[in-house]
Each structure stands twice: as structure tokens, then as C-alpha cells.
Amino acid sequence: MERNLKNVLVISFGFLLLFTAYGGLQSLQSSLNSEEGLGVASLSVLYAALIISSMFLPPFLIEKLGCKWTIACSMCCYIAFFLGNFYSSWYTLIPTSVILGLGGAPLWSAKCTYLTIAGNSYAQKAGKIGRDIINQYFGVFFLIFQSSGVWGNLISSLVLGQSPQQVEISEEDLKCCGAYDCITAAANNTTAFKKPEMTLVYTMLGIYTGSGVLAVLLIVTFLDQIKANEVESEKETMKKESPLSLVLATFRLLKDKRQCFLIPLTMWSGFEQGFLAGDYTKSYVTCSLGIHFVGYVMICFAATNSLCSMLFGKISQFTGRKVLFSFGTLINLSCIIALLLWKPHPSQFAVFFIFPALWGMADAIWQTQTNALYGVLFEKNKEAAFANYRLWESLGFVIAFGYSTFLQVYIKLWSVPAACIVYGGNYHSKNAPVCECKSSRGRGSKGCTMAEDHNTKDTLKPLVFRLHDSVPKMVREVLMERGWSEFDKRQQDKSDWNLYWRNTPFHVTDHRNIKPWQRLNHYPETVKITRKDYLARNLKRMKGIYGSALYEFSPVAFIMPNDYVKFIAEYSKERQSQGRKSSYWICKPVNLSRGRGILIFQDIKDLIYDYVVIVQKYISNPLLISGYKWDLRLYVCVTSFCPLTIYTYEEGLVRFATEKFDLSSLDNVYAHLTNTSINKFGPSYKKDKVGIGRGCKWTFSKCRSYLRSIGVDDLLLWQRINNIVTLTLLAITPSVPLTHNCFELFGFDILIDDKFKPWLLEVNCSPALHLDCSIDATVKKGLLHDVIELLNYKQIDTLRQSKGVRTKASCASNHRLNALSLLLYNLSWKLQEDHLVKRP
Ligand code: ADP
Numbered sequence: 001m002e003r004n005l006k007n008v009l010v011i012s013f014g015f016l017l018l019f020t021a022y023g024g025l026q027s028l029q030s031s032l033n034s035e036e037g038l039g040v041a042s043l044s045v046l047y048a049a050l051i052i053s054s055m056f057l058p059p060f061l062i063e064k065l066g067c068k069w070t071i072a073c074s075m076c077c078y079i080a081f082f083l084g085n086f087y088s089s090w091y092t093l094i095p096t097s098v099i100l101g102l103g104g105a106p107l108w109s110a111k112c113t114y115l116t117i118a119g120n121s122y123a124q125k126a127g128k129i130g131r132d133i134i135n136q137y138f139g140v141f142f143l144i145f146q147s148s149g150v151w152g153n154l155i156s157s158l159v160l161g162q163s164p165q166q167v168e169i170s171e172e173d174l175k176c177c178g179a180y181d182c183i184t185a186a187a188n189n190t191t192a193f194k195k196p197e198m199t200l201v202y203t204m205l206g207i208y209t210g211s212g213v214l215a216v217l218l219i220v221t222f223l224d225q226i227k228a229n230e231v232e233s234e235k236e237t238m239k240k241e242s243p244l245s246l247v248l249a250t251f252r253l254l255k256d257k258r259q260c261f262l263i264p265l266t267m268w269s270g271f272e273q274g275f276l277a278g279d280y281t282k283s284y285v286t287c288s289l290g291i292h293f294v295g296y297v298m299i300c301f302a303a304t305n306s307l308c309s310m311l312f313g314k315i316s317q318f319t320g321r322k323v324l325f326s327f328g329t330l331i332n333l334s335c336i337i338a339l340l341l342w343k344p345h346p347s348q349f350a351v352f353f354i355f356p357a358l359w360g361m362a363d364a365i366w367q368t369q370t371n372a373l374y375g376v377l378f379e380k381n382k383e384a385a386f387a388n389y390r391l392w393e394s395l396g397f398v399i400a401f402g403y404s405t406f407l408q409v410y411i412k413l414w415s416v417p418a419a420c421i422v423y424g425g426n427y428h429s430k431n432a433p434v435c436e437c438k439s440s441r442g443r444g445s446k447g448c449t450m451a452e453d454h455n456t457k458d459t460l461k462p463l464v465f466r467l468h469d470s471v472p473k474m475v476r477e478v479l480m481e482r483g484w485s486e487f488d489k490r491q492q493d494k495s496d497w498n499l500y501w502r503n504t505p506f507h508v509t510d511h512r513n514i515k516p517w518q519r520l521n522h523y524p525e526t527v528k529i530t531r532k533d534y535l536a537r538n539l540k541r542m543k544g545i546y547g548s549a550l551y552e553f554s555p556v557a558f559i560m561p562n563d564y565v566k567f568i569a570e571y572s573k574e575r576q577s578q579g580r581k582s583s584y585w586i587c588k589p590v591n592l593s594r595g596r597g598i599l600i601f602q603d604i605k606d607l608i609y610d611y612v613v614i615v616q617k618y619i620s621n622p623l624l625i626s627g628y629k630w631d632l633r634l635y636v637c638v639t640s641f642c643p644l645t646i647y648t649y650e651e652g653l654v655r656f657a658t659e660k661f662d663l664s665s666l667d668n669v670y671a672h673l674t675n676t677s678i679n680k681f682g683p684s685y686k687k688d689k690v691g692i693g694r695g696c697k698w699t700f701s702k703c704r705s706y707l708r709s710i711g712v713d714d715l716l717l718w719q720r721i722n723n724i725v726t727l728t729l730l731a732i733t734p735s736v737p738l739t740h741n742c743f744e745l746f747g748f749d750i751l752i753d754d755k756f757k758p759w760l761l762e763v764n765c766s767p768a769l770h771l772d773c774s775i776d777a778t779v780k781k782g783l784l785h786d787v788i789e790l791l792n793y794k795q796i797d798t799l800r801q802s803k804g805v806r807t808k809a810s811c812a813s814n815h816r817l818n819a820l821s822l823l824l825y826n827l828s829w830k831l832q833e834d835h836l837v838k839r840p
Pocket of ligand 1: 594596619673675749751
């Protein structure tokens with residue numbers, strides 16, 4: 001047999017022997033040493049010692065002794081505990097529990113290290129992938145180890161069941177069993193709690209100790225030492241992860257909201273196991289059936305637990321974790337209610353086994369899913385995350401065993417549903433930082449991300465986002481909701497992210513160094529339409545090339561001071577033409593946004609400017625709703641400029657002025673400007689305005705149904721608006737350099753006049769994504785979810801450091817963002833060709 005596999009089998013059987021003994025003894029502690037709660041107190045101390053030892057001891061011992069001898073010595077700590085049980089008292093059990101606790105953590109760490117090294121060494125020899133072999137080794141280990149729960153309990157039940165004088169438990173004593181158990185010393189002296197015959201106890205302890213000694217002998221005799229070169233590399237790993245640095249990393253992880261959120265869940269996992277092993281065994285089983293049934297009952301728990309662990313691991317891929325957690329909660333809560341109501345009686349023999357079976361089922365959910373969640377959420381920080389897992393689970397045990405003696409079972413049972421409800425509510429609340437939802441790809445649905453969908457299979461990393469300081473927090477929230485994690489430059493490689501979002505343009509090197517799994521939220525050169533003067537210039541150029549019939553959607557504009565002479569000429573021409581009413585003009589600083597520095601005028605003497613501005617024809621006949629001016633904020637996402645691929649978001653914002661439109665008061669910004677940043681400070685903002693309501697926003701849907709109600713063909717209007725978007729983007733399409741993995745979310749501001757003609761006012765890069773009101777939340781959150789879906793992250797993107805080639809983004813059609821592109825490709829190319837031909 002291959003040497004490494006032999007070693008894996010030796011370790012597995014060594015653990016099987018040891019934990020056969022320990023598992024059996026742990027289930028019996030609360031019943032066997034029930035006086036003054038000695039048994040549960042010893043378990044509580046044991047887990048507390050385990051917490052401390054897991055922080056400091058493992059790396060230190062493994063470095064000093066090597067894996068083999070750490071395993072052997074740690075196993076001896078377990079034997080000490082078995083021996084302590086021969087003469088159980090506070091002076092023997094508590095110290096031996098501490099010894100066991102101290103040995104527990106190095107034992108498990110040394111085993112993991114050994115299997116990992118063995119797996120890697122074999123993989124190297126056989127030319128296979130290390131991770132695969134390690135997984136196989138762990139699979140073999142758990143397959144063998146899992147059955148220990150059955151054997152240990154079987155031994156205890158068989159041995160203790162040998163008692164020649166099986167005591168009948170009186171009806172009087174039965175009254176003391178169940179949720180309302182009597183915790184007095186007198187109660188512990190009832191027939192059921194009478195210690196079984198000492199000879200039987202000694203026989204059982206003898207078998208357990210023998211099993212433990214056999215485990216040590218097996219390891220000492222048959223386990224190979226890890227070779228010198230392997231130890232060297234192992235030491236290097238140890239040096240990297242010094243005990244102190246792991247402790248610090250463990251506590252540093254507590255700053256992560258997600259870790260804090262997982263604490264109650266993890267503690268619950270230890271807590272519920274503690275309840276079954278400490279309280280159920282004592283107050284229900286031993287009390288009503290006798291101690292020799294504890295083993296059988298716990299076998300039932302162990303068996304369903306292993307079976308369901310395998311089953312739920314598979315099921316979670318289809319249902320997602322949320323469903324499973326809800327199912328686990330349901331099982332636990334119904335068991336708790338039933339346990340509260342049930343008066344245990346030997347005549348209902350089967351019921352004693354139904355509870356542990358159900359409990360085992362729920363425990364399988366908590367164990368597998370919580371473990372997986374840690375692996376997924378803290379991919380880069382697994383060591384610290386699992387240290388936290390062990391810490392909080394052990395604390396759950398410490399509490400469950402620690403207070404076991406002092407509280408009656410019903411109080412413990414009552415406290416659990418309360419905690420479940422508080423925590424469950426929190427878990428399902430939208431504030432929960434861990435997104436758990438089933439993969440759904442419905443129209444407009446907030447389906448989970450690839451990361452979340454794949455990670456239920458426990459193999460892939462979450463997708464990672466990087467945000468620049470000024471990015472609104474909603475972007476972070478949405479990505480977190482979708483199961484992404486945030487880039488941490490202290491802990492992650494500099495290219496270990498999938499999406500970089502900033503409100504300002506990227507540096508050329510960012511574009512140059514882009515990796516296949518990454519996306520940037522800006523294209524270079526889009527400023528050519530997002531700065532007011534550049535937009536005016538580019539549209540004018542397009543008008544010159546393709547004719548004013550096509551490019552007549554933007555109001556005539558002059559860039560000042562350069563176009564001053566041209567503007568004067570136009571202004572004078574209008575004034576001189578007889579019988580024509582002189583136009584209104586709007587003057588806007590090119591570098592400012594949110595309505596700042598805007599001036600509306602009719603007479604040139606009122607035109608004053610300090611910066612570069614554009615002076616644009618003011619649309620003085622806007623379509624009004626109940627006398628109020630409004631415009632549209634349309635969201636447009638471009639995922640490629642070559643070929644041009646545009647998505648327009650079906651939903652959007654209608655932004656109202658908050659005072660009635662009136663050309664006789666041009667300086668009233670609340671009547672002429674529709675910016676929310678201005679109107680939210682207006683005196684009428686909060687008032688209920690006739691026809692438009694409170695605030696200053698509607699959704700597109702509401703506006704469309706309003707337009708339909710007044711007989712406007714909203715589809716035709718939508719089509720015209722889409723044409724404006726395409727024609728505007730075509731103005732820069734040839735000049736955007738060929739860059740990969742970018743996208744751009746634009747905000748198009750469109751004003752509709754009273755002839756139902758849409759006008760382009762401006763194009764915004766990084767349109768505002770903060771939330772002012774509930775309409776913002778509906779529109780912008782849905783938008784962001786759809787944009788992320790559009791980016792088409794694939795499973796391969798989670799393998800960030802491998803040389804994966806990203807598949808090309810496809811035009812998924814299930815989004816509210818409608819692709820305009822397909823039909824327009826031809827037009828796009830034709831225009832580009834013409835453009836090229838016309839160039840000298
Ligand atoms: P900013 O970037 O400062 O928001 P905009 O060009 O969007 O500048 O103008 C702000 C507001 O002024 C618009 O929302 C619109 O209500 C109004 N506005 C701008 N240009 C015109 C125009 N040509 N005709 C009518 N109203 C306009």
C-alpha cells in the first residue's frame with residue numbers, strides 16, 4: 001500500500017479508537033457524575049481549556065515535537081481524563097478535564113497538518129493536484145472517524161445494560177423528569193440517578209481507557225515521522241503563522257461585521273450540542289429509562305447526524321443556505337416546544353429516539369452550513385476564521401455545560417426560542433450583511449451573484465469589489481447583499497479583485513494592467529460627452545457630418561468665451577427679425593454639476609460669467625404636469641464600444657421642480673431647475689403638491705401611465721429617447737480607445753417639450769447613486785443589481801489568480817436594462833465607416 005495512504009489510515013483508526021472512548025464518556029458525564037453537577041462542570045472546564053489551548057499551543061507543540069509525537073502526546077491527555085473518571089471527584093475530574101482541553105487543540109491541528117503534508121507529498125510524487133489529494137485524505141479520515149459516535153455509545157449501553165438488578169423507576173421519580181426536572185440534590189438521588197454498579201462502570205471505563213491506549217500504540221508504532229525536508233517546509237509555514245499572529249488575526253476578524261453576525265450562529269451550534277449531550281441525556285433519558293439507554297439514544301443522534309450531513313451538503317446546492325437554516329430553525333423550535341410539553345415516560349419508548357434523530361438532523365444543518373459559510377466569507381483569511389469558529393462554538397459548549405446544573409431544563413428551553421426569534425429576525429432583515437438567497441434569474445429580480453450561487457458548493461472564492469473613497473455606500477450595500485466581499489489591500493494581492501468602482505476616471509495604467517477576471521466602471525475618453533462643452537462640440541460636429549435632421553435633439557449651444565462672437569451674431573439675428581419673440585437662454589458652468597452656477601436670461605445684459613460656460617437655448621415650453629416642470633434621468637449602461645452595446649434601464653427617475661413654472665421669474669431656481677439637490681431645500685419640497693404629491697420624484701412607470709392617461713404614445717416617446725441615446729454615444733464611439741473589461745453607467749437628462757419632443761440636456765458620468773427618498777431606493781438598487789448581472793461574472797472569475805480566460809459578455813435579455821445594440825450595430829459601423837471615409 002502506498003505509504004501516505006497507510007499513514008492516513010493509521011491516523012483515522014487512531015482517532016476512531018480515541019473518540020469511540022471520548023464520545024461515549026462525554027454523553028454519560030451529566031448522568032454518571034450528576035452529583036453537584038460535577039460531570040457537566042468538568043465538560044464546561046474542558047471546553048474552556050480547549051479555547052485557550054487552541055490559541056497558543058498547536059503551532060508551538062507541532063514545531064517542538066513534530067506531528068506524530070504531538071498526536072501521540074495529545075492522545076495521552078485524553079487517557080488522563082479517562083483515568084480521572086475511575087475515581088470521579090472535583091479533584092480528579094477538573095484537572096484531567098483541563099489536561100484534555102489543553103491536548104484537544106494540538107491533536108486536531110497536528111492531524112490536519114499531517115494530512116495536508118501527506119497529501120501534498122503524494123501529489124508531488126504522482127504529478128497530481130495537491131488540493132485534490134488532500135480532499136481525498138480528509139474524506140477517508142472523516143468516513144472512518146464519523147462512526148466513533150456509534151461505537152462509544154454502543155459500548156456504554158451494552159456494558160451498563162448488563163446490570164443484573166435493573167431498577168424499576170417509580171412513577172413518583174418519573175415526575176422529576178423532563179423539562180420541569182428537579183435539580184435538587186435529593187432529586188439526583190432518585191432510583192434513576194443511582195450510580196450504576198461500580199463494577200460495570202469500571203468495566204466500561206476500562207474498555208474506554210484500553211481503546212485510548214490502543215490508539216496511542218497505533219500511532220507510535222505505525223505512523224511514519226514526516227521526513228526532514230517536509231518538516232522544514234512545515235516549519236516555514238509555522239513561522240509564517242506564529243501563535244501570536246494567529247491570535248491577533250482571530251481577534252482582528254471581529255472587526256468584520258460579517259464575523260460578528262456569525263457569532264450567535266456559531267455559539268448556537270455548540271450550545272445545542274451541549275444541550276443534547278448534557279441535558280437531554282440526563283433529564284429525559286437517564287431519568288426515565290436509565291443510564292444504559294443514553295448510549296442507544298446518542299447512537300440515533302450520531303447516525304442521523306452523519307447521514308444528514310452528507311445529504312444537506314448536496315441539497316444546499318439546489319436550495320441555498322437560507323432555506324436550510326430556516327428548516328434547521330423549524331426543527332429545533334418544534335423539538336423545543338415538544339420537549340417543553342412532553343412528560344417523558346418509559347411507555348413512550350420510541351419518542352426518546354425521535355428527538356435525538358430530529359436534533360441530529362438540525363445539527364447537521366448548523367454544522368455543515370456554518371462551516372461552509374466561514375469558508376466562503378473569509379476565503380482569504382481561513383485560518384483566523386476557523387479559529388473564530390472553534391472559539392465561538394466552544395464558548396457555546398462552555399455555556400451549555402456551565403449553567404446546566406443551575407437552571408432547570410425548561411428555563412434553558414424557553415431561552416432558546418427567544419434567542420432564535422431575535423437572531424432569526426436579524427438574519428432575514430435587509431441589514432444582515434450576509435446575503436443568503438437562492439439563485440434566481442427572474443426579470444428584475446435581485447438574483448444572487450455567481451459567487452453566492454457557486455459558493456454553496458463550498459469550493460469557490462467570493463467575488464471581490466474595490467471602491468474608491470467617494471463611491472456612495474449603496475454600491476457597497478448592493479454588492480454585499482449579493483455575497484461579494486470587499487477588497488482589503490493589507491490582506492489581499494493587489495490584483496485579487498473583480499470589480500473596481502470609482503467616481504473619477506481611471507489612470508491609463510489601470511486599463512493597461514487589467515486582468516481577465518476584472519472590470520472597471522469607466523471607459524477612457526467618455527468625458528467627451530459628459531462635460532457640457534465637449535458634448536456641445538461633439539454633437540455640433542456630428543450635426544455637421546450627418547445633418548441637422550438627425551442631430552436636432554440638443555438645444556443650440558455656444559461655448560464661452562470662445563464662441564462669444566458667434567453667440568452675439570445669433571442673439572442679434574433673433575432680436576432683429578421682426579415679429580419674433582426673443583429666446584430665453586441658460587448659462588451653465590461646464591465644470592459644475594447639480595445645478596450650481598446656473599443662470600437663465602433673456603437679455604444679454606444679464607449674462608455674467610467667470611468660468612468657462614455654455615450658453616444654451618432655454619427650452620421655454622416644457623411639458624408641464626400640473627404646472628410643474630420636470631425632466632427624466634435615464635440610466636444607460638454601455639458594456640462595449642466596439643461593437644457599441646448599449647443597455648437602457650426601463651425604470652428611471654422623473655425629477656420635478658417644486659414651484660410652478662413661470663417665465664416671469666427666471667431667477668426662481670425652484671421653478672426652472674429640476675435638480676433634486678436644489679429642490680430638496682425648496683419651501684414646497686415637503687408639501688403635498690396638487691398633481692405631483694410630496695417630494696420631487698416619480699418613477700418612470702408612474703410617469704408613463706400618466707402620459708398614457710393624457711393620450712400620449714409613451715412607446716413612441718421611449719423610442720425617440722432611445723434614438724437620442726444611441727446617436728449621442730455614436731458621437732464618441734470611434735474615439736474611445738480599445739480597452740477591455742470596462743463598462744460605463746451614464747445618466748442622460750432628457751426634457752420633453754409641450755410638443756412631446758425629447759431634448760438632451762446633458763450626459764452625466766457617475767450619476768448620483770445615493771438615496772434621498774424611497775423612490776431612489778427602488779430605482780437605484782434595482783439598477784445596480786441589473787448592472788452587476790450585466791457584467792456577466794462567471795465561475796471562472798472567482799479563480800482570480802489562475803490563468804482563466806474570461807468568456808465574452810453576452811447580451812442577457814432578462815434585465816430591465818434593454819439592449820438596444822443589436823439592431824444598431826449596423827448603423828454604428830456604417831457611421832464609423834463614413835466617418836473614416838470623410839477624414840482626409
Ligand atoms: P447640472 O449638471 O448642473 O445639473 P444640467 O444641464 O443638468 O446641469 O441643468 C440643470 C437643470 O437645469 C436641468 O435639470 C433642467 O431642469 C434645467 N435645464 C438645463 N438646461 C436646460 C435647457 N436648455 N432648457 C431648459 N431647462 C434646462
